[in-house]
Amino acid sequence: MSLQELKQKCKATLASEYENIELNSLMSILFEHITGWDQLKQVLNKEQKLPQVKIDQFHKALTSLQEGMPIQYIIGKAWFMGHEYIVNENVLIPRPETEELVDWIIEYASIIDKPLQVLDIGTGSGCIPIAIKLALPNCMVAGLDISESALQIAKQNATHLNAAISWMQEDILNTTYLPNQFDIMVSNPPYIPFKENTNMKVQVKNFEPGIALFVKDEDPLIFYRTIARLGKQYLKPNGQLFFEMHYDQGKALLALFDEMGYHAELRQDMFGKDRMLRASLKRAV
Ligand SMILES: C[S@@+](CC[C@H](N)C(=O)[O-])C[C@H]1O[C@@H](n2cnc3c(N)ncnc32)[C@H](O)[C@@H]1O
Known part of the structure; x- marks a missing residue:
């Protein structure tokens, strides 16, 4: 599956549970974490097929998000006063x-x-x-x-x-x-x-x-x-x-x-x- 397809699946699955702004911010954090690409690189590589390990990581995260787990616990990071903190x-x-x-x-x-x-x-x-x-x-x-x-x-x-x-x-x-x-x-x-x-x-x-x-x-x-x-x-x-x-x-x-x-x-x-x-x-x- 390509990044674009994963994003479409993510949006369709979570649209009823999150407000639009929250969903967009959550998706931007999730896909940056999964691909390691910034927003520009994600746009440029949206058609690229992702390795199976990344697709599995995405599906696991999607299930956790459906259950209500905060994105910060899924990626293990949060930001505070401009610095990145480990969280669990x-x-x-x-x-x-x-x-x-x-x-x-x-x-x-x-x-x-x-x-x-x-x-x-x-x-x-x-x-x-x-x-x-x-x-x-x-x-x-x-x-x-x-x-x-x-x-x-x-x-x-x-x-x-x-x-x-x-x-x-x-x-x-x-x-x-x-x-x-x-x-x-x-x-x-x-x-x-x-x-x-x-x-x-x-x-x-x-x-x-x-x-x-x-x-x-x-x-x-x-x-x-x-x-x-x-x-x-x-x-x-x-x-x-x-x-x-x-x-x-x-x-x-x-x-x-x-x-x-x-x-x-x-x-x-x-x-x-x-x-x-x-x-x-x-x-x-
Ligand atoms: C609202 S959290 C604040 C965490 C962090 N300071 C922050 O602002 O994100 C409250 C913290 O108090 C700790 N705590 C709860 N009861 C406590 C107690 N009796 N003595 C010391 N710490 C306690 C919890 O483990 C938790 O980490």
């Missing part, structure tokens, strides 16, 4: 809103203009600490996760992107000791109450790790409260907490941080939703 089903696929959180941290760190100690809690693929280290090479950056298999991917990403990061395997909800004090503690913690999983896309709820997404319905802010408590002990003077958050938890989080002795502010993402929070201890200001 043990790590969350890095999201654009998390890039906005990292942008905020870089903006803040550039104003402070001194080497900072940074800890990322719930690091997953390692995208947050690695992106910070690449942007701010003088910072000392660490990443922590409960999941050994996630940390394995984070370590591979750090090696592949040449970023020196310290890694820790810890359950932050049961940690009373951290090895350092930090200028910045950042987290994109699990924040989706279990009860919301019925409204979620199959691609997310059936394929991304539940431990990365969900939090108990009875206490959806548990990670924020725990990290705020640790921050009292492990933030350096003028230290800052940065978080990603559920768009409808802004009010509750502002109240929680105020009650725990922090000044906190929200920031909106590119769609105008409250998706990020920064907090610093009241006594430090």
Whole structure:
């Protein structure tokens, strides 16, 4: 079969399951991965017959896409702040809103203009600490996760992107000791109450790790409260907490941080939703 024929088959099979824009972007990622050709080369070689091994690879990917597997897990790669990261089903696929959180941290760190100690809690693929280290090479950056298999991917990403990061395997909800004090503690913690999983896309709820997404319905802010408590002990003077958050938890989080002795502010993402929070201890200001 030729590339053109495979593309036609892909479109016909998936057209009812994906919106046009999403399908085009997904196909462009898939066929670049399978052929190793950029868009121009794909156009120039569209009539060329592909070897059987590539055709088999295509059919396997098509079945996975029909089942709802995200394209990033199929090709084993995702992009974050212009860099390619290895991903598999043990790590969350890095999201654009998390890039906005990292942008905020870089903006803040550039104003402070001194080497900072940074800890990322719930690091997953390692995208947050690695992106910070690449942007701010003088910072000392660490990443922590409960999941050994996630940390394995984070370590591979750090090696592949040449970023020196310290890694820790810890359950932050049961940690009373951290090895350092930090200028910045950042987290994109699990924040989706279990009860919301019925409204979620199959691609997310059936394929991304539940431990990365969900939090108990009875206490959806548990990670924020725990990290705020640790921050009292492990933030350096003028230290800052940065978080990603559920768009409808802004009010509750502002109240929680105020009650725990922090000044906190929200920031909106590119769609105008409250998706990020920064907090610093009241006594430090
Ligand atoms: C929403 S994901 C964020 C991953 C990555 N930082 C990102 O932004 O793409 C949350 C991460 O927290 C980790 N996690 C869940 N419970 C944890 C706990 N009790 N202690 C430490 N990490 C935890 C998960 O393994 C997952 O990697």
